[in-house]
Amino acid sequence: MANIQFKGIHKSFGSNKIISDFNLEGKEDEFLVLVGPSGCGKSTLLRMIAGLEKIDDGEIFINDQRINELHPSKRQTAMVFQSYALYPHMNVFENMSFGLKIEKRPKEEIDSKVTEAARILKIEELLDRKPKELSGGQRQRVAIGRAITRNPKIFLFDEPLSNLDAALRAEMRVEISKLHSQINTNMIYVTHDQVEAMTLADRIVIINKGNIEQVGTPEQIYNNPANVFVAQFIGTPKMNILEISEENIISENTIKLLGLEIKFNNIKFEKSKHFIGIRPEHLKVSYESDFNFNAEIDLIENLGNEKIVYIKKDKNQLSAKIPSSAEITNIIGFNIKDLLVFNKNKIRVNI
């Protein structure tokens, strides 16, 4: 039960500006995922909340309390590190109870908290093992358990699944999701993996070069990306972006795209460069679409349930995601409602 608020956060390492003027307001009990490419400053933000990194300028509030100067241990946050950071010389129980022991809490309270956390994470039988005797997934559970015993108002996850293999990652993703619904606390989760972001988040914050590109629910981010960066960052394969030069803007609402004349009802085009985005999954191999064009097929990747088809039309390279059952022909089609229009600054026009 907490809400977090960032007001004009700035951070730089030396002359290297990492974060500039970061503003965000969290909601109660929400699962907030910060996602962005490597080096965008998302981990730095998390470390600033935890108190491991100094805030150069701006303020962070937790429940309207300014935490800039608070000692890391007094911020009522608990962090799960990417590398787990378990104390190797202590067993699982000691690892999980260490913080409580430092606070000199009574033994019964420590015991009950640790067993409760162990029960939630199903690691009761591992309590007297040393970290080196655990597998990667178990270590990660212990690290989360250590965070739970501290009874934080906000959980901070710093790319917790990136050291696990693909199968375990999917499994732990579900576990973390369940954990959130079970203990109902704010969670801030940093990742560069868009699948984790899409599946876990109540709201996603997409960060690029220290700036927020878009904040929204997974559906909003996917269906209505605010700009080209967000559009291409979420979704695999990434969204096709086609450049429309000035000559191809035929009139206020008609453009020439892939040799087709397309008329939009709700947009007024300026006489300048534009970008059109279309997701690979919205390109189809059928005549039933609003528009069809003849394309040259470069390569087909078979993923089992679906095929990724790389196609070429004039100078444009596109990829299409097509169900395996569909027969692949040279005719590619799309619907007008699936087209996203971006202006010359790569900002979305038709929301």
Place this chain on the structure above:
Amino acid sequence: MKTKNLILFTLISSFFLIFIVSIWKILATLQGLNIQNFNLQIIFIFGVLISFANLRIGNKIKDFYKSILFSIIFVICDGYLIQKLPLWYNIGIFLILYFFVNKINKYSFVNLREQHSTQVIFFEFLTLFGILFFSFVILFPFYMMLITSFKTQIALLVNPLDFSINFGQDLKSLFKSYFVIFESYNFGRYILTSTIVSVGTVIITLIFAIPAAYAIARLNFFGKTFMSTSILIIYMFPAIVLVIPLYTIFSQLGLRNSIEGLLIVYTATTLPVAIYMLQGYFKSIPKELEEAAILDKLSWFGIITKIIIPLSIPAISSVALYVFMIAWNEFLFSLMFLDNPNSFTLSRAIQYLSGDAETPRQYLMAGSVVVTLPVLFIFVYFEKYLVSGLTTGSVKG
């Protein structure tokens, strides 16, 4: 390719056999055994035959029986048929042969057929040669020291080159030199002084080195790089340059002939390397562990005592071992600063005794054994803490 490998293998193994048997024969001669002839040709022929027969038999007989069989054949030929030699010598030969046959058991026609097996054979035997040769070179002086300490004055004067130990005498006279150095030469006191000085140096050095190394490894402060690089500069001054000014200073401060004085000097000389070794290890401890500890409300002091020190036990024990050995064996400063026999350390005491023409040599050697043994035992005991990898399991791995 196959014949070349085969010839090489039999040649190298025969030379290896000659080498180890010769060492045993030399040792036996030192023990007073009269061996007229080393019979190198015969050993060589045996080496060739055994290596070849070993390959030929292959897996038809169990390795254990094969080793026993070859060893017995060799012992009978060498020790009874060619020349008659005592039982203890033959037992030694038997064990050597057993070791040898065990070593060559793993070679077979199959792996000699591989192209690179020449190199493998060559390097494996070279390693064995190296190990045996160097252990011989290193252990021989120690052996000299040991046997001299077990002799009487008369025996030493009669035949100084006799390397045997007379086990015929009773224990009391065998260890006479040791009783004498403790009874008449006060060695108990020297051992106590040396122990206090060495252990004291270890403790004081660690007390200073651990926080200093942690600061250099983790904290950012003004002049950090300069500090950390200049730590080792003290080693550019030869101790002999420092010892004269220190002598005058210590004389005026009244620190000469005192354990405190030695502790100060020893700590100063061992601290740089201790800090250098520890900071390297501290840097290898993942930073996230300390960050996790900060979130667990641990103070800086708590982080050092509860996280860093338990994880650095291998590094700390090797530093402790190093410091202990330096302090235990140190000679120059103790020579300069100690001139009252009541405050002598062991190495100073040995020097004092050897400067005295009347001290019999066997007592000196007994003293030297007493100086060497503790370091040896401590090393053997601490060795198990020197394993690395205590941090496994903390972070990704």
